[in-house]
Amino acid sequence: MSGFGMKKVWRSPLLWGCAMTFLFACEETTTSDNTNSSVSEPVAETPANCPDSDPEARKFDANSQAYLTEIFNYATQEVDFTDDTVTFQTVNHDLVFCRANNEWAILSPSLTQAEDDFDGLAFDELSDPPRETIEANGQTIQYRANLSPNPFPDYGKSPEKVVFELTPDGATEPLTLDLYTLEQVRQLGLGFDLGFPMVSRVVQIEDALLFAVISEQGEGFSGLTTLIRYDLNTNSLEKTQPINLIGEQITDMLATTVGNETILWLGTKYSVEGSALVPAKGLVTYTFTADTWQNGKTAAYSVHNSPLVGAIPTDLALDGESLWVATGSGICEFPWQQVKDWEAWNCWEFILETAIPTGGIPLYGSLLGTTPLTTLTPTGESATTEVYWWSSLTPMEFEEEANRLGRFEVAYPVGIMVTVPEGGYRWQNEASSQPTPPWETNVFWPGREWHWGGDRFVRGFDEVNINVFALGASGISERGYTDAGLLDVNAMRGELELVELTSASTTVQHFSGWVEDGQIEPYFSVIPSRKMQPSTPNPIKAIAPTLEEF
Template identity: 35%
Template sequence: MKLVIALLSVTALLNSCAYPKQAIVNPANCPTSPTSPIPFKISAEEDFYNNLQSLAIITTADTITFQTLKYNFTFCRPNQTWIVQPGTYQPPEPPPKDYEAALTRLGDPPYETLELDGKSYQYRVLLDPNPFPDFKTEPKQVILELIKPEQTQPQRQTLYTLNQVKAKQIGIQLGIPTITASVIYKSRLYWSISPEQGEGNGGIATIVSYDPKTDKITLIQPPQLARQQINDLAITKGKLLASAKNSDQLIFWMATQISGEGNPYLPGMGLVAYDPSSKSLKAYHHRNSPLVGSIPRQLHLEDQVLWVGTGNGICQIQWKTIENPQSWQCWRFSLQAKYPNQPINLYPSLLASTAKSVLNPSETPESRTLEVLWWSPQDYQTTKGRYEVVYHPGFTVTLKDRGAMSWAEFYHDSRPSQNWYAPVYWEGKDWQWSGDRFVRPFDSVSLNSFGGGPTGIANWNIPQQQRPEIYAMRGDLNLIKLTKTITEVNYHSAWIDDNLLTPYLTIIPQENPQKVKQDPLELLSKKL
């Protein structure tokens, strides 16, 4: 009980530091919760990506709202609660109506505008020379164009070239660049630029700084970030390293990821803090921090608080003490469904024809709910599918000839593994060790649209089946045995025919284990 009281006291203290009392006007200004839960409609696995990723953040004195494509997650500051509502997100510009128009826009993108001191600055990035619409010309460089106040012609700045990308071995051709964030800080303009990745496309993650007083453009391209995509950018002044003498250094906070062919959303370095003066960098991702989710998408700064929206939830961080786990307060997205008024067959896999267990309504309270983890189609013709749900004690599966190996063995070379990767390559590499079990966030499930769709703990060697036999897509895992030839796990989930459930979307506090154990893969990695 003393521990609980202490934790509550710390949380209250952090909240009081984050939000001065004079900033909170009235709890009545918070929106009202819908009378019924908001259904989470799933027609394809892409919906988990499209509908859970933050696209914009809107704030008032009383609220902060994370907007996804179809949902609003609003945090009411006075009572520290979340409200889930139908989405109100409006894209900045409607997409082109046809393919030719889309190609034209890629080659000649519209200028965006920033206002500073009552003056307008127009900007855009583009490939040069323009390869669109016939693709007969190969672009050689990526250009920033900046139209300064009272001018009509743009100033052009080369950000990186094709030769530079090839030299860094991060692409054989230039991917389409995108400005992912524009920030005004201390009377300077900053932009983050990210390249398209996959199918040989690449580029160099870049931050551009422009000082109107000196008319100087500065390029910031941390070598550690060259292969990353920057989803969003926020800027503070502080001390990144404990040993740093200057506590007033510029810090760039970046939401990062990577992507590949058929996989637009792949985990990268996570939340990155970069000090350009010392060129020091720290990364906070799902394997070394409390970050809820694998891919941060949106950032928002409020004095000493950094908000981070991922594809799996939302975190509120006291960034000055980010190394302290108690400086993190996170909530995760959760799909719930009420028990149907009939017996429920529980299947051990997506394609299993025989149920291994049954849940009866008479044995469960009316108010009881199931947590829905995923939905997958059983075939691609009828789109009939099943929901994966949390189920204890779960099932056990042994996969022969699908064991573990070192990343060097997997890559067939000596390249070092990244620290946001699992310690070894195995079937559960996309699960993360949570301290007492392996868990998989929504945004750790890669789309894999050209490789048979998302997959997890699965058997690929079943004849005459369109899909692999998926046992667990997001179910928690307990490792029973892992060698170079065998994977045996207990997965805490089961599959239910999709006509029996109607999931709805919630957001709940992230729970952490009381006792943290060592990741069993760490020891195994030393033996491989």
């Protein structure tokens, strides 16, 4: 039994495209069972070779990043293993797992953020994408995906297909493989134009390389997610386009083998115009043998049907027989051969917490509420509260170097009932050929970005779609947008109970409220996952037949 995986750090055409917004929509001592301890409380002695949390690193600062998309970006970008620790690097923290006591330390980030140096070079890379290099079995191999004909830099010629090129060691000309055509993308209902392709990941499995090719998505641009197999012995190329993966973007890919069977582990997401991180199917497996690699079987493990904490796996890492899955909302570890066993998963979730001032704090029912509904006060068992979100009081974040002013959404166990003048409707994408996941209700309603947690609807950090072209993140809002374009949101991440849903309106009880940001000091924690296996069905499924169809 073994696992393989290769990652590349490179400046890709698609990453350059993220800057081309007119073209692309890319992309503590924590934890003990006591989650209510203050950041300043003493902690147990740390085992040797395991660091202590940095109290300053745990503090939440709304001004720590230039954009709201980065303030709550807890997605892992790199994973590092030692005998004593596992370190997950994000733009906001280094999260260090101590193997000796299963606890976490939170440190300042060590990742160096790339500077925004977009210039004409981006157009050069789009018109002639650089070939990437990989070493395998002593061979140096170059590869790339490209549009044909390539329309850049002036977009004078419309692309008709996507091709993959691979140059074997010592060869002067590349092998080429046609992946898909514009006509196929349109026939499958995935888009109207060919998005720019890129090789997102490559893994080696014995004497073969497997490449994952994805496409830019948004504004009608799309493609067909393709797996390509290159035989190092015969210099042959083959492809497959699993129907359950054909519209997803692959964030990461690893391979494990047992007997004659190989499992590809894939992180998935979507992109839309203005947002690079939209939940897809979560963690997906593609299982095959050497003879059936083009007709493998897929299975999905998402926030809807598994212990996975977070909707978008951004980084996968093998540690012996264990698989680590990191998302923007938490981290999970499990023996990969027991992926179907809920009890085999060990998961931790990211939260923000704050102490409640002794004198209490005014609690508002919405971001822009002018009159407090009540005063949030500490009690013997709840001297702290969870902080779900922070929202600016300035439309579209146009502060221009000034400190942001805003409010925090905090947990409020009593709950607040609101009726939203937007209802739900059923929809069917008849043009799409992709099968519908079993958890999909095909109902659009104001709480659609929450998922069913078994007793309430819940929403992780990475389920908040912060769309920079659509007035930011959306949530439950009774009064909607102001004339200045600011959403008077009642709940952005607070838990929801659905009271009534019709085609005309939605009534929910949201278990959160809003406080002035100067009155609390949130800090970041990593705690054992509170997620339980759902015992009751999603109520939306029973309501769906009563709603109008769009």
